[in-house]
Amino acid sequence: MKFLKYLTVPFLFFCFLEICLRYIGFGDPVLYIKSKNNYFPKSNQEKIRYKGVNIKINKLGMRTNYNWDHTNDKNKIIFFGDSVTYGGSYIDNKDLFSEKVCGDYLKNSICGNYGVNGYSIENIHLRINELDKKYYDQLIIVVSSQIENNLSSFNNFPFYINFDYFFFKASFEILNHFMFKYNIYDAYHEKEKNDLNNKKETKKVFFEEFLNNISDETNIMIFILPTIEDLNKKKKKKNFIELYKLKKIKIINLYDEILQSEYKNIYFNNAHLNQKGHDQIAKIIYEYIK
Numbered sequence: 001m002k003f004l005k006y007l008t009v010p011f012l013f014f015c016f017l018e019i020c021l022r023y024i025g026f027g028d029p030v031l032y033i034k035s036k037n038n039y040f041p042k043s044n045q046e047k048i049r050y051k052g053v054n055i056k057i058n059k060l061g062m063r064t065n066y067n068w069d070h071t072n073d074k075n076k077i078i079f080f081g082d083s084v085t086y087g088g089s090y091i092d093n094k095d096l097f098s099e100k101v102c103g104d105y106l107k108n109s110i111c112g113n114y115g116v117n118g119y120s121i122e123n124i125h126l127r128i129n130e131l132d133k134k135y136y137d138q139l140i141i142v143v144s145s146q147i148e149n150n151l152s153s154f155n156n157f158p159f160y161i162n163f164d165y166f167f168f169k170a171s172f173e174i175l176n177h178f179m180f181k182y183n184i185y186d187a188y189h190e191k192e193k194n195d196l197n198n199k200k201e202t203k204k205v206f207f208e209e210f211l212n213n214i215s216d217e218t219n220i221m222i223f224i225l226p227t228i229e230d231l232n233k234k235k236k237k238k239n240f241i242e243l244y245k246l247k248k249i250k251i252i253n254l255y256d257e258i259l260q261s262e263y264k265n266i267y268f269n270n271a272h273l274n275q276k277g278h279d280q281i282a283k284i285i286y287e288y289i290k
Contacts, residue, residue: 014168014171018168018169021171021173021174022169022170025048025049025051025089026173026174027169027170027173028048028163028169029159029173030042030045030047030055030089030160031160031161031162032154032161034154034161038126038127038130038154039116039123039154039159040061040127041057041061041063041116042061043061047089050089050090053089053090053091053092054092055089060112060135061114062078062112062113062114063086063093063096063098063114064098064099064111064113065099066112068110068135074108074109075106075109075138076110076112076138077102077106077109077110077111077112077136077137077138077139077140078111078113078114078138078139079111079113079114079115079140079142080114080127080128080139080140080141081114081119081143082116082117082120082143082144082147083115083118083119083144083271083272084142084143084144084272085114085142085143086113086115087113087272087273087278088272090268091268091273091275095275095279096113096278097142097278097279097282098112098113098282099113100278100282101140101282101285101289104282105282105283105286105290106286106289112136114127114131115142118152118157119152120148120150120151121147121148122149122150122151122152122207123152124141124143125206125207128210133214133218137218137219138218138219138220139214139219139220139221140221140222140223140289141220141221141223142222142223142225142281143223143225144225144271145224145225145226145227145239146227146271149240155188155189157188158188159188160188161188172187207244208244208245208246211244211246211249212246212247215246215249216248219289220249221249221289222250223254223281223285224251224252224253224254224255225254225258225271225273225281226253226255226259227270227271228263228264228269228270229270231255231259231263234259236255236256239253254281254284266280
């Protein structure tokens with residue numbers, strides 16, 4: 001009985017901790033699919049995450065609240081990119097700049113978001129190439145100035161393919177993330193001999209040719225978002241994407257426009273936007289594509 005008494009206090013503590021973590025929004029993470037060459041959020045899932053933020057991935061794998069069942073009479077705009085476009089679990093779907101471009105400005109258009117955390121240039125290339133052209137009339141690529149010219153590996157990120165914990169699932173989510181971050185234990189991935197090689201350099205000419213080919217039939221624009229670090233240094237760096245030889249595609253480095261604003265108020269962290277930032281970028285993108 002004494003032994004049980006000593007266990008009661010820590011058990012109650014962990015129960016209280018679990019309740020608090022679930023209230024914050026942990027315990028039901030977004031699930032991912034790992035394909036042969038790429039990775040992306042699983043279709044048909046809706047999660048309530050940090051502080052009640054809604055994350056909805058539709059049947060086509062887009063992060064959007066728009067109903068894509070009846071789109072024949074609407075202009076279809078799809079956003080591609082890295083975590084800047086995906087938005088993170090601290091931004092509600094309705095507050096994403098991809099949603100606001102259509103919801104606030106282009107009422108006769110429908111928007112979808114194929115941004116994915118951790119994506120590099122070749123991941124975006126593969127994702128666009130896999131999509132049937134019937135689903136888009138216009139492509140907008142929005143990436144951080146930190147994006148790399150390679151192929152990111154799913155195994156480098158703490159993303160779940162399955163999450164089947166029943167007891168203390170919020171606590172396990174936090175614990176798994178901590179152990180992965182400090183290389184203690186990997187609860188996310190099975191060990192595989194043939195995994196994506198994130199060090200593999202992309203031959204940018206392939207992406208250039210691909211974009212040039214589809215730009216004959218599709219309107220494409222690329223936006224590069226500077227980081228807080230870029231802006232604080234007051235020195236504009238030329239991104240490698242700006243060196244692409246693209247015929248009909250406009251590349252816009254947003255450094256000058258963001259620098260002129262109160263940029264420290266629109267970022268959640270060094271590279272990602274807060275809700276105010278998504279509002280501002282939506283307006284900027286609209287001004288370019290209207």
